Amino acid sequence: MIDKVKKELEIRFPLLKLVREQHNYLHVKVERVSAMDAIVMAKTTLGFTTLQLISTIDRLEEDVFQITWILENYDLCTILLISSNYPRENCIVPSLSQIWPTASAFEREIFEMFGISFPGNPREGEDFLLEDWKDTPPMRRDFETEEYSMRVYGERQPREHLDPRQYIGDIVGEWNTPMGRKREEEK
Amino acid sequence: MGVNPATDPKKTTHLFFGPQHPGVTGNMSIEMWFDGDQITKAITHVGYLHRGFEKLMEKRLWIQNFPLVCRICVPEPDINEECYALAIEELTGIEVPERAKWIRTLVLELARFAVNLMAFGGQAGTLGLGTAAMWGITFRDFVLDLFEELTGARIYHIYIQPGGVRRDLPPGFENRIEEVLTKIEERLPELDRLVLNNAIFKLRTQNVGVVKPEWIKEYGLVGPVARGSGSVRDVRKDAPYEIYNKLDFDVVTETGNDIYARALVRRREIDLSISLIRQILSGMPEGPVATKLPNLTEWRVPAGEYYSRVESSRGEYGYYVVSDGSLKPRRVHVRGPSYVHAVPLLERMLVGANIADVSNIMVSLTTCPPEIER
Amino acid sequence: MKFTDVISPFLAWSRAAKKVDTIPYPNQQNPGADRYRGFHINDTSKCIGCGRCEVICENKAIDMVKVDGVEPTKGDSGLRPKVDYGRCCWCALCIDVCSTGSLSLTNKYSWVTENPDTCVYTPGVDQKAWDSEEKGFRQENDVLGWAGSPREQMEIETPEKRIENFDEVVKGYTVDQAMEEAARCIQCGLCISACPAHMHIPDYLKAIAEGRFVDAVKLFYDNNPLPEMCGKVCTRECETVCAMGYQGESIAIRWLKRFACEQFESLADVLALEAQPGEPNGKKVAVVGAGPSGLSAAYYLSRKGYEVHVYDRLEKGGGVSWYAIPEYRLPADGITKQMEVFEQTGVIFNYGRDITAELLADMENRFDAVYLAVGLQKPSDARIKGEDIPEVKPAFDFLMNSPDKGEMLTGKKVIVIGGGNVAMDTARTCVRLGADVVLSYRRRVQDMPADDEEIHEAMEETIDFRPKTIPIRIERTESGIRYLYHEAKMVDNPKGGRPLPKPKDDVEHAVDADILFSAIGQTSDIEFIPESMQKEMKLKWGRIIVNDNQYTGYKNFFAGGDITPGEGDAITAIADGLRAVKGIIDRLK
């Protein structure tokens, strides 16, 4: 089954990259331009009629968002993951809410958590999990949650933190060698 | 929370159901518009339990996430641990000892058993049948005692870990399970009389909250919601994990499409769990229960992506785990069955329903808000 | 609607006549299960303050804090975990990773309070109601193995093969093995206090685990200019306190050091930027003795801009520890590799110079400071009757003269007296030269001062161990010598300490042999120091007493290494050199 799916996808999308393949599991990476075609093809001709999940990974160092659509062939319990990269700046991804009623909620969440826009989703922008969020979208890699939490919510008492490694090193004068390499420089 | 202070110019009534409402499952709310007592439009509001699990998991070591993932689903934490552990095992190639697989399956079935007891009783509870709800929760408590003995906690077990489980079964544990099973089994017929053979329950649930079979594929419905409408979908059977392929069972399915059918599925799942637990206890092999892991604070999971699936009491549960080869996960996306059940499906099901049935319908989907919000 | 459906619910009333499920006094009658995860307790005497619990805690609920009555010692940081119950989530990860198993959870679960600020306490130090609770979640390391794991096994030559030649016994780690072994480190830093030179052990283990071998070597050179030698023959105090050693095996710190150095053909190239002479400050320092202590002082002084002259009576640098340690433990090519670094640093070596009183007096005039690191020169007397027979030889001299290149001892019978590393080296060298070796030691095997590994390997190599033997005398026979001894029994030492060997009976046992090596230690020879100087210095048992900065008290004279009292191993000598550098810099300011 998976062989057939793979073959058909490869014929249609020659630039497709295979990520993982198992007897009921296939993960492929496609070009941005052919992502929607691949999804539609999977739904209409390959039998992956169910949308399980839309997931996003913030690949900050590559400056892209990787969007993964997880589709399922309901009768065969077979999973197809289709991933594609979208540039991070003003990221816009086509909406699937016309094809699957479930897509709308996933897309609303991604809009809230990553700031990715899905034009075509009629309910885009409605509050989903957060209420009146003004900071960087929280699931982005450049959002520091601990810093935010300490700034906004505070903590009861600050930690009395003594790192044993540093504490011992200071007692015995580990860094007090003739060359005196500073710990800060090391780190 | 009472009527919205802003007066609506149209003749429809506008009501909030929840989050502070005894009939709501967990902490969520539904905003509804009525024509008479018939709902014309419904919007689910979630996020009251949003803790940013997925963000926190990116900030913690692989092993440190086990205490975190179990908190995503309070009634049935083990599926989260199992699902996350399965993904890690797939990415790292860690082998699970045979006995650990059996113990894991035992734990998962016990948890499913406990949850179905509570959900089955809870379904009656929403109709005012408090006794059934109390019985269900009390039965569940007997199972929690077993969990306490096995794992050291009633609710958050943190028992399943990559490469096995954290502790071996305590001596004589099998007998205690058998005692509890017998005790509950004896009393289940009473519960049946109280719920399934109850005129009130039948009147309030039959032909109410219908899930049409054609919605199943459209929405990707799973678990008792789908199986109450004729689906035979069960990950335990279709893509077996752990030792489910060695156990003998048939997928529970009903064709009533309504709340009663879903309650019946849960009731039959309880029997199935009892049978599975007995099978597991009779076949439990000896051996080690955990594979040795490397230094936990320096443990790097090889780069890769995997979507792991298990069957929870509410249906298929998925974890999309992405590693970039570092000490911490790059991304963990939790896909609970309630996501589609409680948001798109519930919004659609409620249209045309009566105000009195809202809570009933919601509970029949066993929506678990933390799964949606994480 | 069926009539039965109306009736059937009422049957539930039958429950009214049955036993209830209610627990009458829940909080008293329902203790937590045997394995319940409740509140923390800590056996503070067992705890070593490694901070593993703090690192694994995902909630930052555990802080390591100073507590009264626990002082930092070697192998104990003196810190103890303090738990914040406003953070703790009862996951018990801290229990399963506790390296000593001192931390546990009790099965007490009830703690209510009006004041949220009181929910922080240090288990085992602050009194709590559950301190003596016996049940609860305890570590089971045999199930999980999170608290301690076995060491990566290195390939070792079989005894049958290795006695045929002088090749190294241990083969060293492969890259994968080394990275895995180094990754076992939990970065607690207890080893730093145990290492006399306070090397940056956690840092370089981390560097090795991450494959940054260049960084590791640079970190070695921060406080040890002879890492390859230490990587092979160090006494490894660090490994004795390793937190991983309590429930598993300590990390092979020594082998990892050796591994990192062996990754490079030339250490001088690795340190091309680091090991350079410092900005010259016009001051000159003489270092007497090119052993570990002298070399370490020379290296750092030179990098600090001093002009350093090293004097040694031998023809090559490295000192006796280098020459006397046999090839199978420390191959000679490593010496050249490490000496290149010193040359690159600009140290000037004067080899083949006998150290005399005149030379010392000359130094006093020509140099701003002098560092005496001459070591121990003279073999100790065995004080056995007949030790003046020519076949009775000091083992140390035998080792010094490259025995592997000397004549074979095939078919000869050799007796070695002693239980230290020199005795082991001599015995094992003789075995490799084809001799039949008997090793005689006064006390038990476990009392031997040699490394356990050495003893173990020596035992494998067909050496006839005769512990608990008290020598009586050595006689000359027609073909060679005869060694006579009493068998000993151990009696308790009235003054405390190790048990003393006493003759079991009057029976004299005899062994015939061709050669006897006495390896019972060396003593110092300070005759080269002029009497005028000796008067100014503080001497004890022929050793020079120095202060914390290795200062002798005489002019600008410093001393270190074996000539001062101490452990007498290479790493202590290196540490002496480091302290002397500090002392010299301070004094010449």
Added chain:
Amino acid sequence: MYCNQRPEKPGNKKEFLEKITNMARANSLWVTAYGTGCGAIELRPLHTSRFDMERFGIAMRPTPRQADVLIISGYLATKTLKRVIRVYEQIQDPKYIVALGSCTINGGMYFDSYNTLNVLDKYLPVDVYVMGCMPRPEAIIDGFSLLMEKIKDGRAQGWKHYKENLDYYRENQKKIITDWDLPDYNW
């Protein structure tokens, strides 16, 4: 519908009257049925036959108007805090708050989460804390016993404190609820 004035200062009754009313209050604690967090799961066994909290005079009420006690069962998301404030303020005087779990004290598991409070008593007056994550039903009963003792002693004055220091609490509340669309006084 809403009261638009500052709360009146609670008057002082005669001491012996106060004692008698406190006695009565302590023995009938009615709890608002609002499961704000995961600790709610252990409240269910509490009102079933096994632990049976009604024998202690503790009962669940569906609406805040009928209740005296609000249980904050664990962490509070900012979105919930807004609802909780409203629920709390609608409870008739006297009212008490029982906080369950570590999360209410110092953030617990979610100390670095961008969406949960760390220190509850900055926003609402808490009378009793029950330690544990999550606390068992037995521990919650202990918590209620402590609350009863407190009420009997007349020490459970959190609600008075809240009224007297309304400005302090409001300031903290408004700091994290940026879209404050509640009436200022909703008694």
